[in-house]
Amino acid sequence: MQPQQPEITDAIVAEHGLTPEEFGLAVQILGRRPNLLELGIFSVMWSEHCSYKSSKKWLKTLPTKAPWVIQGPGENAGVIDIGGGLAAIFKIESHNHPSFIEPYQGAATGVGGILRDVFTMGARPIANLNALRFGDPTHPKTRHLLAGVVAGIGGYGNCVGVPTVAGEVNFHPAYNGNILVNAMTVGIARTDRIFYAKAAGVGNPVVYVGSKTGRDGIHGATMASASFDEQTEEKRPTVQVGDPFVEKLLIEACLELMATDAIEAIQDMGAAGLTSSSFEMASKGGLGVELWLDKVPCREVGMTPYEMMLSESQERMLMILRPGREDLARRIFEKWDLDFAVIGKLTDTGRMVLRFHGETVGELPIDPLAQASPEYDRPWVPTPKSKALGKVPAVEPVEALRRLLASPDLCSRRWIWEQYDHMVMADTVERPGGDAAVVRVTPEGRALAMSVDCTPRYCKADPVEGGRQVVAEVWRNLNAVGAKPLAITDNLNFGNPQRPEIMGQLVGAIQGMGEACRALDFPVVSGNVSLYNETSGQAILPTPVVGGVGLIDDLTRRAAIAVGPGETLVLLGETRGHLGQSLYLRELCGREDGAPPPVDLAAERRNGEFVRSAIRDGRVSACHDLSDGGLAVAAAEMALAGGTGLVLEPVQGGPPVHGWLFGEDQGRYLVATGEPEALLEAARMAGVPAQRIGATGGDALTLPGGGAISLAELSTARESWLPGFMAGEVL
Amino acid sequence: MKARVQVTLKRGVLDTQGVAIRNALKNLGFDGVDEVRAGKLIELDLEEKDPAAARRSVEAMCKKLLVNDVIETYSIDLAG
Amino acid sequence: MKARVQVTLKRGVLDTQGVAIRNALKNLGFDGVDEVRAGKLIELDLEEKDPAAARRSVEAMCKKLLVNDVIETYSIDLAG
């Protein structure tokens, strides 16, 4: 009953997103024209999403090694050694296009997908993070998209019982037609119990577990690699629906099976579902596969091999079991009410043979699809240097601070994180709102710090500097809580790489990130690339999001941003008063110009290591890195978190007051200490610029060259914008 | 007049709730239930008296707010 | 045969969802909506062919699982 195969026309080829050249290559590889099923497989395997054909050349330049790295990029997620026989396994992934089309399900399935990437390697997920970018708040779609995305992330994460502990949100008109939803998961496994996707053992069974296969997301992978146009509406039926309840069962069932010796290899069915999982496992093991598609558990009658191979139904995994372990595995999955089916076997042919009711409906060589996929060295032009920044007017400091704290990019995200269960698992030590979240991993008080960051406006103005800055800010956020930064995962969100200026942004950002990673011993262990983020030729800001993980080996030696009374404030790092591309410039002067603040990687490292040691030595009672909004905003966030006022004294010399207070010079930390002399002396010894700039106490914030403002007033300014903006949105 | 909108998932869209309800019914010993679909019911009291006009405005409400046409379909009943 | 169960909140139980929908409709410029009630729709495909027997078993399902009579009421329609 082989479904009759339509003749493969140029139109059908184009519809599958293959260029004539790529189709030619496919014909060459097969030695004949592919049938529809095979064409569909080529199209998903060679989509930008699965093949990284535009970015591969440049990704290879990122540093991926360190003594503590167990597994770098190339597996489902990165793995690092965190001591005590434990490994941290983490990755970030984008779900941008689906979330724009259906914000709730798009974001929810994004979370589900990244969770599977992590637990497929044997880790129990312990934390979720997310990085979100929306359009202008005044754009008609923005509220609805934000409400849906946040509800979707919460709806999925809360139900699976993994705390959502940190993230970031920006608003900018460049995302009006193309929002960004990047989700990150961190998990913990025993270093001797890590599972990989490398198939082994000719004759071993190929096993399907999880949910049934439906017609969800057919061509989702190719859609995720095509920029939007007015026809996007027709692509709607491809949106997948997630079931966090089944995901929770799948986590428990997989971890239960992973405690046995039954699994040879395992891989989640993500984008391009059964196709990419089976091809990747076979390719990694240098083997072949025979699949019996009539054995695939289906949700609907009459599903074709084409639909089964391309479906992106959620909550499904593919495993290679060791001989004689089927019954053991079947019992566990049936206990958890999940589907379990042997759908094929490993062969030594190096080919994928697809059989349906006894007939061969498709046959393709594995490596040429999985590895010899097209790789492009796309033409690119460097981003021109920004013009020198003209004069920047001085706004009255207190008024400037109030307006900055009430602006969309700086106001409190409480409205968001209170919709996420950030405490389930009862190990969340530092909740959302600080520099990095801290999650305990052992009863003895070993913990992981994690943060996700990006400053797209810097990357737009200067991709190389912006790339350095992204890595440096994550590193800073981890140091600021007293953690040793270990490694990062990155999510490169860019426009259409076939445009040389966009390609130039990608190349530049990767170059800058690589430099920073090397200078800070902060390797990349996993990541994801999302290109074609454009609507009708309008590209997003270059947005290379970085998620970092750091280790705190003793929870009693860490810091948070909340200040108490009677402390001295010390500013670490050099302040030049850099206002180019600052939020002060954008929010108060309506300008987005100038160069971004330069990152001095040597100083960055020196200052970061100093702060960490000062926290370890108990010399610091509170710490906050300086980022968006500069010194004044950081000071206000520390005061509000601690419910304690503070006074910033006027400084002699140095930059003008607005540069001093709102400049975004890099590599800086504001700390509170009870022993300023000792701290300043230690800083001097370490060659770290440090100055006493104020003291804590009272219930107001006092700025040099400005008056005082009560914490109550500041808090209202900071807490009101988001709830006010979202009021009245029903889901 | 009164309008009743019945919102159901489009064919082919995974009905996570329906599947769970069906399994629960099975566990309770209710066999012979082949499929369960879960949907939403929205009842509106309208000031509008003219059926045609009422239907038009409810249609508009569905498109604008009540229904997520990416995954849902709907039907409208009017009652005096 | 097919059964459709409509589950609505008992009179007197505050229907927050309905109120929110009504307000949202107002904000969208749909005036003249006096009240909105949000409920659930559950469609069942039954093997049972006999209407009386089918209704009996759906009644039982409602009492046992589908409806919480502390806050909800229900009605059943059968269709061939």
Place this chain on the structure above:
Amino acid sequence: MQSAVIVFPGSNCDRDVARALEQASGKAPLMVWHKDADFPKVDLIVLPGGFSYGDYLRCGAMAAHSPAMRETVRRAEAGVPVLGICNGFQILTETGLLPGALMRNKSLKFVCRDVWLRVENSQSLFTAGYEEGQRIRIPIAHHDGCYVIDEVGRKRLEDSDSIAFRYCEADGSVTPESNPNGSLSNIAGVFNATKSVLGLMPHPERLSDPALGGTDGRAFFDGLVGALQ
């Protein structure tokens, strides 16, 4: 003191509450699978938080009919203490062991944050660690925590001192502003008539450890274990 935690498909606070129980009693609870109707005799049965059966249809509705719950109802009626936290509370109302029902939060949003609770009745196994009128800070994390009950039922609760906790301000005053989900008269937890069954939406197990930023939940478990030993 031997306790049991019933594990439903979709439970996700089962490990958390087990840790808190072990911390307080020095004895690890039995983890009982929802399909297991004949688990050993225990001194306390705990229904953990989470999303049993995905919380589909109604929170707790499907769990209420699981074999382990049918047995739990039997034992509760025989006087075995039963504690339901969050989803566990929802399950208890669905079984009828506790009156009323838990509906969607008034905000229609999931809410996760610390709240202040006022201990309304300390004369029970479950509240033995607290003083009457004491204020405690405990986290909530739920989408369906709006407690409703008809007037007759509410009166019965009041008259029998069966309201365990109310949401309140930091100063202990019970106000509409301090009500995080719209619950009738700020009710956060209720007992059955004999005070042998307690259901509450807040999660004491999430603030039972200084490392997590608070220990107001610790006294809950210490008091409970003390009363049962």
